[in-house]
Amino acid sequence: MKTIYLCDSSIEGVLSGVYTAWASRKGHDNVKLRLKDDGATMELFSQYEEVPVDSLKADKVITAIRNKISEEAYEVVYKAALSNDMERADKIYRFLIYGFPVGAGVVSMLQNQAVYDMFQMCRFVDNETHLLTGFVRFTEMEGDLLVGRIGPKNDVIVLLAPHFADRLSGENWVLYDVNRKKAVLHPAYRHWYLTDFLPSDWEDKIVKTSVEDEYEDLFKRFRKSISIKERTNPICQLNHMPLRYRPYMPEFSQGLRDI
Amino acid sequence: MLIQESLSVQEKLEILSDAAKYDVACTSSGVDRKGKAGTIGNASKAGICHSFSADGRCISLLKILFTNQCIYDCKYCINRSSNDVVRTAFTPEEVCQLTIQFYRRNYIEGLFLSSGVLTSADYTMDLIYQTLKKLRQEYHFHGYIHVKAIPGADPLLIEKTGFLADRMSINLELPTAEGLKKLAPGKNRDKILKPMKQIQNGIVTNRFELMEYKKAPAFVPAGQSTQMIVGATPENDYQMMMVAEALYKNYDLKRVFYSAFVPVNQDSSLPALPGGPPLLREHRLYQADWLMRFYGFQAEELLSEDRPNFNVLLDPKCDWALRHLEQFPVEVNRADYFTLLRVPGMGVKSVKRIITARRSGILDFEALKKMGVVLKRAHYFITCSGRMMYPVKIEEDYISRHLVGEERRSVWDISSSNTYRQLSLFDDTSLSTQVNSGGIVV
Numbered sequence: 001m002k003t004i005y006l007c008d009s010s011i012e013g014v015l016s017g018v019y020t021a022w023a024s025r026k027g028h029d030n031v032k033l034r035l036k037d038d039g040a041t042m043e044l045f046s047q048y049e050e051v052p053v054d055s056l057k058a059d060k061v062i063t064a065i066r067n068k069i070s071e072e073a074y075e076v077v078y079k080a081a082l083s084n085d086m087e088r089a090d091k092i093y094r095f096l097i098y099g100f101p102v103g104a105g106v107v108s109m110l111q112n113q114a115v116y117d118m119f120q121m122c123r124f125v126d127n128e129t130h131l132l133t134g135f136v137r138f139t140e141m142e143g144d145l146l147v148g149r150i151g152p153k154n155d156v157i158v159l160l161a162p163h164f165a166d167r168l169s170g171e172n173w174v175l176y177d178v179n180r181k182k183a184v185l186h187p188a189y190r191h192w193y194l195t196d197f198l199p200s201d202w203e204d205k206i207v208k209t210s211v212e213d214e215y216e217d218l219f220k221r222f223r224k225s226i227s228i229k230e231r232t233n234p235i236c237q238l239n240h241m242p243l244r245y246r247p248y249m250p251e252f253s254q255g256l257r258d259i
Numbered sequence: 260m261l262i263q264e265s266l267s268v269q270e271k272l273e274i275l276s277d278a279a280k281y282d283v284a285c286t287s288s289g290v291d292r293k294g295k296a297g298t299i300g301n302a303s304k305a306g307i308c309h310s311f312s313a314d315g316r317c318i319s320l321l322k323i324l325f326t327n328q329c330i331y332d333c334k335y336c337i338n339r340s341s342n343d344v345v346r347t348a349f350t351p352e353e354v355c356q357l358t359i360q361f362y363r364r365n366y367i368e369g370l371f372l373s374s375g376v377l378t379s380a381d382y383t384m385d386l387i388y389q390t391l392k393k394l395r396q397e398y399h400f401h402g403y404i405h406v407k408a409i410p411g412a413d414p415l416l417i418e419k420t421g422f423l424a425d426r427m428s429i430n431l432e433l434p435t436a437e438g439l440k441k442l443a444p445g446k447n448r449d450k451i452l453k454p455m456k457q458i459q460n461g462i463v464t465n466r467f468e469l470m471e472y473k474k475a476p477a478f479v480p481a482g483q484s485t486q487m488i489v490g491a492t493p494e495n496d497y498q499m500m501m502v503a504e505a506l507y508k509n510y511d512l513k514r515v516f517y518s519a520f521v522p523v524n525q526d527s528s529l530p531a532l533p534g535g536p537p538l539l540r541e542h543r544l545y546q547a548d549w550l551m552r553f554y555g556f557q558a559e560e561l562l563s564e565d566r567p568n569f570n571v572l573l574d575p576k577c578d579w580a581l582r583h584l585e586q587f588p589v590e591v592n593r594a595d596y597f598t599l600l601r602v603p604g605m606g607v608k609s610v611k612r613i614i615t616a617r618r619s620g621i622l623d624f625e626a627l628k629k630m631g632v633v634l635k636r637a638h639y640f641i642t643c644s645g646r647m648m649y650p651v652k653i654e655e656d657y658i659s660r661h662l663v664g665e666e667r668r669s670v671w672d673i674s675s676s677n678t679y680r681q682l683s684l685f686d687d688t689s690l691s692t693q694v695n696s697g698g699i700v701v
Contacts, residue, residue, distance in 0.1 A: 108615040111626035119629075134309040134319075138364045146363065164365075166294040167301045167402075171363065189296070215360045218272055225277040226322060227312035230521050230536055236315025240308065251310060258313035 002046035006036045007089055008053045011081040014089045015058035017051045021093060028097050033089035040086065065096070070104040076118050082155040083121040091117045128152055129159045135245045136160065138173060140213060141206045146173040149248050157184055158194060165192045176203075178248075216250045223251050227258070234259055271347050272357070278327040278338055279373055281523075282430075282486065283516040287319045287368035287403045289481030290425050300362060300369070300402030302425065302481075307368050320371035320405055321361055325349055325386055329375030331445035333432070335491050337523045338375045348377070351390040355398050362402055369403030369425070370394070376409060384412035384420065391423040403481075410450040414457050418478075421461055426481040426513070429455050434502040438492035441528055452510075458483050459510050482513030489544060490537040491520040491529060497567035500547055500558035507551065517544045539670060543569040550575055553607050554600045572663045572670060577603045580640060581659050587640040588647060591627065592617055603662075604637030624648050636662065 003026055007017030014033070021031040034040065036050070065074045080092055094114040099106040109115045138146035146168070150157070157177045161184040164175065169189060176183040182196035199205075234257065246252040266274070288306030308317035326348030327338045337344070354372065361367045372390065377383050387406060394400045406424040408417050421427055429451055433439045436448045458479055465478035485506060487499060503515045519536035522529055547569065550556040554576070561575050562568070570578045580587065580603050589598055591613060599610045609631040616622060616630065623643050628634055638648040639658045651658070 102619075105619055108612070109619050110612055110616050110629050111620055111622055116629045130305070130307075133303075134307040134365075134368070136365050140364070148365070163303075168299065168363065169294050169296060170299060215357075215364060215366075218269060218357065219361060219364075219366045221269055221273050222276050222321070223310060223312055223318060225273045226280045226318060227314045227316075228280055228521060229314075231314040231316075231519075231538070233315040234313065237311045237313060240315065240317065241311045249310070 002030055002032060002043070004032045004034055004043065004046050004048050005051050006034055006048060007051045009035050009037060010053065011078060012055050012058040013051070013053045014081050014092060015061040015077075016054045017089055018093050018096060019054075019057040019061050020049075020051045028093075033093050035086060035089055038086040061096075064100075068103070069096075069099045069106060072107050073099055073104070076107055076122055079125045079159075080118050080121040082159070083125050084153045084155070085121050088121060091121070125154045125156060125159070128154050129156045131241075131245065132156060132160055133163050135241070135249065136164070136175065137249050139216075139250070140209045142209050143206075144172055145206065146171055147206065148173065148175045149178055150175065151178045151244070151248060153179075153244075155180060157182065160184075161186070161192050161194070213250075220251050224258075232259065266345075266347050268353055268357070271349055271353070272323070274345055274347055275324045275327055275349065276322060278375075279322045279324045279371070281337070281518065281521065282322065282371070282373055283316075283518045284405065284428060284484050284486060284514070285317055285319045285322055285371065286426075286484075286514070287405075289513055290403070292401070292480075295401055298399040298401035299359065300400055302369070302403045309365065309367055319368045320403065321358055321367045321369070322371040323349070323354070323357075323373075325354070325372060325374035325383070325390065326377050327375050328377045330378070331376055331443065333443040333445065334524060334526045334528055335432075335442055335488060335520065339524065342524065351386070351393050354390050355394045355400075358394060359398050359400060362400070369405070370400075371405045373407040374409065380409045380411035381413050381416060384409045384416040388416055388420045388423070391420060395423050405481075408454045408458065410446055410454060412454070414454070417454055417457060418461060421458060421479045422476050424479060426484060427458055427479050428484040428486070429458075430486045431502070431506070432486070432488055433492055434487050434494050434499050435492070438494060442491060455483065455485070455510050462511065482511070484512060484514040484516060486516040486518055488520050489517050489541050490532065495567035496540070496544065496547075496569050497558075497562040497564065499544060500551075500562055503548060504551060504558040515548060517541050517548070539571065540569070543571075543575060547575045555597050556601075573659065573666055574603075576601070577636065577662050577666075581655050581662075584653055584655060584658075587653065588642045589640065590642050590645065592621055592644060602637055602640045604633035604635070604640075606631070 003024065005017045005021050007013045017033045021033055024031060042048070062074060065077060077092055077095070080088055085091065091114070095118045098112060098114045102109070106115060110119055132150055132152060136148045136150060138148045141147050157175060160175060164173065165186055172188050173186045174183055181198065182194065183198055184192050184194050186192040237258070243256050246256045286306050287302070288304060290302045291304040292302040294301040306319060308319050310318040312318055326346070327344070328346045328348065329338045329340055332340045354370070358370045362369070372387055374383050374387060377386070391404060391406060394404070404424045405426045405428065406420060408420070408427050408429045410429060431451055433442060439446060439448055461478045462482065465475070468475040469477065487502070489499070506512045506515055519538050519541040520532065521536050522532055547561050550561065551558060556579070561579055569575055573581070580601070589602060591599070596610060596614060599605055599613060600607065612630040613622065613627070616626070621644060624634060624638070627637070627643070634648065639651055639661070
């Protein structure tokens, strides 16, 4: 009978699941990892077991990956854990089964399905992070505060934070993930931190400095006048900047398309 | 000339960004620079696009002219001195404020500052220099700056500006000296190439300085670029590519940009383009440009005196491969890096993945697909463990017939983007693929 381990969707949760499944010694083919909240139907002829988050177990797995595979492999696992793939827990598990005996070379062995799955998840996470470094928009709030809102598919906020901390080190800013209700806070000249304990009405409490930001308007005008009419190409624009990013950008406040 | 003194910043921005839009270079790439305490901004090597305008081009930098007043009368340019348009100019203060405020809100990656020539080349270059100096030293801006060198300006001014900018560019505008003489009577080739050489020498000298003293200020760290207009003069693609190649070799340019000619002025010496700007030609030139910079191709391999223009129906790489079928098929599990790079359907990334992956096992076609190889183009030219994917005749006519069928749709998309298509039941080879992908015929 198959045992299905249900783990929490955080990286610690997934890695605790990996540890528990491995340590159960039931054989890799007889165990499977799933996320608690993946919304998939239950399987017949299998027993379910919930895995509590245990940072000690997760740490053990991390140390093992770094020492026995490589630092790069840990990065791959970390990014995959941030992806929105509902089967990521099991995919990470299968990758590690294959990775421990092979060692450092495993990350480039794309011909293997387990490695390829990880590669795909990482690619999606990396691409979304890169796009968002450009598409994040900060709004000026009262009290010298910049607030940016994003709605990414993957949990990329921790990957974005270092970029903006380096760039806007002298500013107070907040980057808020609307889908996961968590935020990165950055006080000026200090280190940033991640929090998901936000009062539900925090957004109502801060006020925009002015109803019509002068520079928001200037940027809208700039975007319009920089475009060459003879070359209009909405499909090309759509390919580079998918619609799902646009609701968070002030230049599309009047509509998601330019034409 | 109508010079408006009392325009608001909004109006100035509209006029001066509209006048700058025909400059293509909007890249923020080429330099990696960490942020510094007390300053605002950093730069990332890959470049970051912040938005995309309705024409699908990226908005990475705040692309503006300092002024659109100009003493020259270049026939292709919207700011030519004989044009009756509203003329205005920013103040250095306004440029700095715009840059910083846009940057804080993450609208842009930096500043792209160009200018019409006001009074004289030196005077204009000095204005640009003063603006950059203010932005870097008073506003502590640490992000990306791309600046135009004004042809004919004092070398000392160009050098001083180069230490403040990340990338400098001087537009060649037209590939041949005759073309330049005809359309830009105030400029000559010498005036353009001289500062280009100066910047190149500056970069080389600076590289040695940086080797000795790590703290030496960097001179144009992201390199220089230039731009050529496509289709304003009768030069063919072969001439364009030869010029571009010479620029890459002799001037160490980072990029040559190609800009499809958009007729903004009515002039008897300019061509009429009833079909819109030559976008497909521009696209082919960019494809060939990439082949030269990343794939190890020479301009003369792609084109020659006898065949001076690119094939409309096939991309330059497929076209080259079809004329050199004696070199194919190549064995994916053994061929070296540069041989693989020449296979249509394989790019730099996929070839690198192949090279590392095949160390740990033999690759088959399924694996190639995972690496990102476009098999529908590549499969005519490769074998995996001695086998081809399908039984294919290595014969020019047979392969080109198949490749052209796939390419036709994208060619059509590029060359006629603004018109509607008449639905036809016959002679439409790509109809079946369109219906498969969602049942909608575009």
